[in-house]
Amino acid sequence: MMYARMEVLTMKKSLLITVALVALISVSVFAGGSGETGPKIGFIGPMTGDNANYGILCNNSVILAVEQFNAKGGIDGKLKVTLVTEDSEGVPEKGLSAIEKLSSSDKISGLIGPVFTGVAFAVGERVQNEGIVMLSPSATHADITSIGDYVFRTVVSDGLQGEVAGHYFYEKLGYRTIGVLYAKNDYSQGLFEGMTASFEKAGGKMIISEAFQVGDKDFKTQLTKIRSANPEAIYIPNYTAEMAQILEQASQLGIKIPFVSCDGFSNPDIYNLAGDFTHGVVYVGPAQVAESQAYSKFKSDYEKKFGVSPDSFATNAFDGANILLAAMEKVYKATGKFDRKAIRDAVAATKDYQGVTGTVNFAENGDLVAYQGLYRVNGTTPEYIGTFTVVDGVLTQVD
Amino acid sequence: MGIAEFFQHLTNGLTLGGIYALIALGYTMVYGILKFINFAHGDVLMVGSYAGLFIYNALRGDASLGPWVLIAFFLAMLASMVISALLGVTIERVAYKPLRKATRLAPLLSAIGVSFILSNSAAWAFGTNSKKFHYPFDNTPFVFKGVVITPHQILILSVSLVMMVILKIFVDRTRMGKAMRATSLDQQTAMLMGINVDRVISLTFSIGSALAAVGGILIALDFKVYATMGTMTGLKAFVAAVFGGIGNITGAMVGGILLGILETFGVAIFGIPSGLKDTIAFGVLIIILLVKPAGLLGKDEKEKV
Numbered sequence: 001m002m003y004a005r006m007e008v009l010t011m012k013k014s015l016l017i018t019v020a021l022v023a024l025i026s027v028s029v030f031a032g033g034s035g036e037t038g039p040k041i042g043f044i045g046p047m048t049g050d051n052a053n054y055g056i057l058c059n060n061s062v063i064l065a066v067e068q069f070n071a072k073g074g075i076d077g078k079l080k081v082t083l084v085t086e087d088s089e090g091v092p093e094k095g096l097s098a099i100e101k102l103s104s105s106d107k108i109s110g111l112i113g114p115v116f117t118g119v120a121f122a123v124g125e126r127v128q129n130e131g132i133v134m135l136s137p138s139a140t141h142a143d144i145t146s147i148g149d150y151v152f153r154t155v156v157s158d159g160l161q162g163e164v165a166g167h168y169f170y171e172k173l174g175y176r177t178i179g180v181l182y183a184k185n186d187y188s189q190g191l192f193e194g195m196t197a198s199f200e201k202a203g204g205k206m207i208i209s210e211a212f213q214v215g216d217k218d219f220k221t222q223l224t225k226i227r228s229a230n231p232e233a234i235y236i237p238n239y240t241a242e243m244a245q246i247l248e249q250a251s252q253l254g255i256k257i258p259f260v261s262c263d264g265f266s267n268p269d270i271y272n273l274a275g276d277f278t279h280g281v282v283y284v285g286p287a288q289v290a291e292s293q294a295y296s297k298f299k300s301d302y303e304k305k306f307g308v309s310p311d312s313f314a315t316n317a318f319d320g321a322n323i324l325l326a327a328m329e330k331v332y333k334a335t336g337k338f339d340r341k342a343i344r345d346a347v348a349a350t351k352d353y354q355g356v357t358g359t360v361n362f363a364e365n366g367d368l369v370a371y372q373g374l375y376r377v378n379g380t381t382p383e384y385i386g387t388f389t390v391v392d393g394v395l396t397q398v399d
Numbered sequence: 400m401g402i403a404e405f406f407q408h409l410t411n412g413l414t415l416g417g418i419y420a421l422i423a424l425g426y427t428m429v430y431g432i433l434k435f436i437n438f439a440h441g442d443v444l445m446v447g448s449y450a451g452l453f454i455y456n457a458l459r460g461d462a463s464l465g466p467w468v469l470i471a472f473f474l475a476m477l478a479s480m481v482i483s484a485l486l487g488v489t490i491e492r493v494a495y496k497p498l499r500k501a502t503r504l505a506p507l508l509s510a511i512g513v514s515f516i517l518s519n520s521a522a523w524a525f526g527t528n529s530k531k532f533h534y535p536f537d538n539t540p541f542v543f544k545g546v547v548i549t550p551h552q553i554l555i556l557s558v559s560l561v562m563m564v565i566l567k568i569f570v571d572r573t574r575m576g577k578a579m580r581a582t583s584l585d586q587q588t589a590m591l592m593g594i595n596v597d598r599v600i601s602l603t604f605s606i607g608s609a610l611a612a613v614g615g616i617l618i619a620l621d622f623k624v625y626a627t628m629g630t631m632t633g634l635k636a637f638v639a640a641v642f643g644g645i646g647n648i649t650g651a652m653v654g655g656i657l658l659g660i661l662e663t664f665g666v667a668i669f670g671i672p673s674g675l676k677d678t679i680a681f682g683v684l685i686i687i688l689l690v691k692p693a694g695l696l697g698k699d700e701k702e703k704v
Binding site for chain 1: 408
């Protein structure tokens with residue numbers, strides 16, 4: 001019988017692929033009608049599924065950036081930029097077929113995304129080979145930018161996030177022992193390892209770590225084990241669907257241990273799914289810029305157009321898109337065409353870009369030069385604690 | 400491990416097992432009568448959960464707790480049982496009945512097709528993100544000597560138990576139950592004895608599907624409602640049915656409860672890494688197929704499947 005079910009799974013997959021192919025063909029047929037147009041940029045993110053909210057919010061930002069750019073006349077006052085959005089469903093294989101299409105059929109000049117770390121690893125290899133510059137607004141795994149020189153991100157590397165998290169939990173929150181409940185994916189595991197390393201370097205001890213598979217809904221076994229180990233805090237570096245489930249079940253098990261989390265918690269969807277269970281959670285998220293005018297304008301434009309607020313990744317995506325558009329314009333003005341290599345160089349040369357996330361600079365490896373913010377949830381409202389970074393292994397408050 | 404932790408794991412395992420058992424009943428009943436695995440069973444569960452969710456939300460309006468919400472929940476559960484039962488019977492009529500004389504493989508493939516149609520349609524119609532099913536009661540847990548149990552867990556255990564006992568009595572003690580058992584033994588002879596086999600089969604599908612709806616709603620309270628919710632749960636319940644002895648109602652109950660406890664204890668006591676929790680069920684399936692293919696309570700008989 002198992003054999004039959006295995007066949008079912010394969011069939012399901014191939015059915016999906018067929019559907020995707022049909023969709024692809026119809027999209028390109030419909031897109032093929034227009035005449036001479038300006039260059040295209042691509043976006044890859046989860047647009048459907050449990051994690052669709054992450055992709056949709058980021059894609060909105062890119063839509064907004066392109067629209068505002070075109071409203072000002074587009075490239076060199078004449079060429080309008082077109083955005084092509086592809087759904088990865090948060091799955092690496094889907095991401096690969098998306099970049100395949102964007103690269104060969106749409107011939108994009110640059111890519112915003114992918115949103116998820118796992119997908120970014122797969123797509124990153126491909127853009128590096130094809131020579132397309134990529135700016136992820138949210139792929140935080142420390143190793144993403146080591147793929148190559150075409151891979152950039154406008155989000156803080158987990159290297160820093162994990163370091164700030166570990167130090168902050170130990171020094172400022174005073175925890176000496178910690179438990180971790182993480183998912184078996186690159187994002188969650190990367191944060192778990194980074195936080196643990198820095199927490200233990202600071203002098204604390206990670207006394208229990210439990211894992212689960214992405215998509216799991218029942219965490220009672222893991223939570224019961226953690227409850228017995230009784231750490232002073234539980235770190236949950238996950239996405240909203242899982243975190244909501246964990247917080248709710250922890251309360252059902254009568255767990256009073258405080259929860260600490262990561263930038264995945266900055267997606268407002270968590271408050272719909274988990275409600276009051278979010279109260280008291282402290283999480284490391286994006287550093288808040290002192291309410292810059294640029295940010296307020298972006299936020300109000302965004303809310304007016306889409307009826308929802310941008311999350312931190314969406315804010316990053318807006319800067320990423322604008323940096324890419326500026327680089328394309330610079331290259332076009334200098335050479336009259338859109339050479340992918342030249343665009344990559346122009347992105348790398350970005351210096352003190354004043355964006356909605358603050359001042360953006362890229363390090364040599366394509367990482368964002370950055371800070372982290374700390375938040376505490378009061379009821380269902382995150383409150384800002386402060387901006388931190390780690391300089392030579394020492395936690396430093398910036399503001 | 401302390402006593403409290405042991406009993407905590409036992410409580411968690413029993414509730415998980417209760418749900419598996421409830422769903423396994425549907426697999427086992429259909430197998431008992433028709434000798435085929437209804438792979439669309441998990442998807443009927445999913446449709447039942449969506450139906451329950453929509454009716455429940457429509458009935459309760461803005462109210463979050465109170466007697467009316469409980470009544471709304473109860474009515475939604477009943478309505479979703481009826482909807483699922485009708486769906487189950489319709490599926491049988493449309494997709495399985497015309498194939499009753501075909502090879503054994505044909506209805507199985509048809510079932511897989513129905514499973515796809517249901518889950519893809521649900522994803523298309525309702526979207527793929529999870530929908531929250533609000534508790535109709537205050538789910539604040541009770542604590543007994545360090546062991547925590549929620550009202551929801553008590554509900555699962557009691558509902559599963561009551562449903563299983565009723566079903567057992569129905570099959571063992573009533574005329575219709577006798578007709579079911581006769582049909583299960585030998586369809587041809589049953590027909591000659593004047594039993595309306597078509598009606599028995601419809602009844603089997605409606606009972607199994609109604610139980611699936613109950614299971615679906617009970618799971619949805621904790622795990623939320625989503626288009627693929629029937630896949631993994633259905634698969635686990637199928638394992639439970641085989642574990643206990645497929646075709647055997649008591650076996651499905653025992654298999655479900657044991658599987659729930661094994662999954663929980665496998666991680667908690669035998670130290671299987673928690674990331675591998677799902678493999679326990681399928682490991683059990685392989686072992687049982689190798690060692691005792693008829694299942695724990697099944698009679699050994701040679702048969703080609």
